[in-house]
Amino acid sequence: MNIDTTTQTNTTSKYIDQNTVQKRMNKRLIKNNLAKGLFFVSTMFGLVVLAILIFRVFSQGIGWINVDFLTGRLSNNPDRAGIMGAILGTLWLMAVVAPVTMLLGVGTAIYLEAYAKKGKIHSFIQANISNLAGVPSIVFGILGMTIFVRALDLGGVVLAGGLTMSLLVLPIVVVASQEAIRAVPNHLSEASYGMGATKWQTIKNVILPAALPGILTGAILSLSRAIGETAPLIVIGIPALLIPFPGGLMDRFTILPVQIYYWTIDASLVAEYANLAAATIIVLLIVLFILNSTAIIIRNKFQQRY
Incomplete structure (x- = not known):
């Protein structure tokens, strides 16, 4: 029971x-x-x-969008306004931002991952780099105005704008490069050391080629952000006026996002400026697509190789 x-x-x-x-x-x-x-x-x-x-x-x-719009100069008359100066200024800005961020960003990542001793100082530097990635862009504009425009007396030229935008996107490249380097399997570097290679030879011939796709991904994201920012350049005094076409690093310039910003403001007074801003946005999207596609092709090429 x-x-x-x-x-x-x-x-x-x-x-x-x-x-x-x-x-x-x-x-x-x-x-x-x-x-x-x-x-x-x-x-x-x-x-x-x-x-x-x-x-x-x-x-x-x-x-x-027509030939005159793409090749013409800025004008007070909306029917005659062109954006060739802004296009050239954008390309000159990228010519400064790309090498500076790649050299400094990848170099910093290599030092922190391969050479710097782990400890409180390393943790402090790492935390600050991560925090800088979230700082508002206008803060970097104030920093660029203080250092490059006033202290170094460069003025609102291509070099000052490029260095300012490099400071803005540098943390992104550093963090992305670190993650790419950490993702490289340890047995690759250990095999290189076992064959008698030095640390720098291992980094140059083994780690960097294997980490290059991830590094280029970070570079693509950073350049895309740099090409679309306006606040830092407005702070350092980049105009949208009738200026000559930039032909060097020490020339005054304007870029497509700044031109879009000013034409959007002027649209409240002259309705045609809204159409000019929309046309410039299309050109900016095309430039972004070309730059990103080129970088993606290069990244995929190295990814297949390694």
Whole structure:
């Protein structure tokens, strides 16, 4: 009798446990479906807004893009305004930002990962580099104005703007390069050391080639951010006036995002400036697409090789 009662009790307990497990699973499935639906709605909302924005920009600006617009100078007359000066200024700015950020960013990452001793100083430097990546861009503009424009008396030239934007995106390159170097398998460097290579030979011939795809990914992100920023350049005094085409590092310049910013402001007075801003946005998107595509092709080439 006692055995039957115990067996019945165990059966009832197993039944209750199964019901409890099933209820928990049902709750988790409901939560999972709710989260999935929420994320899907969020994604679709972002895509719809992006599609509306792109449609609005192209519908307003595509009719204003022609040879005269692409090759002409800035003008007070919207029908005669061109953006060749802004295009050249953007390319000159990238000619400064790209080598400076790559050399300093990758060099800093190599030092921190391969040469610097682990300790409080290393942790302090690492924490500050990570924090700098989240500092508002206008702060770097104030820093650039203080150091490059006033202290070094460069003025609002290409070199000052390029160095300022390099400071802005340098933390991104450093962090991305560190992560890429850490991702290289240890057995590659150990095999190099085992064959008698020095630390620098191992870094140059083994670690950097293997980490190059990740480093280039960080460079792509940093250049994309640099080419779209306006606040730092406005702070250091980059104008959108009738200036000559820049032909060197010490020439005054303007860039496409700054020109878009000023034309958007002027659109409240002259409606045609809104169309000019939309056309300039299209050109900026094309320039970004070309630069990013080139960098991605180079990255994929090295990724297949190593």
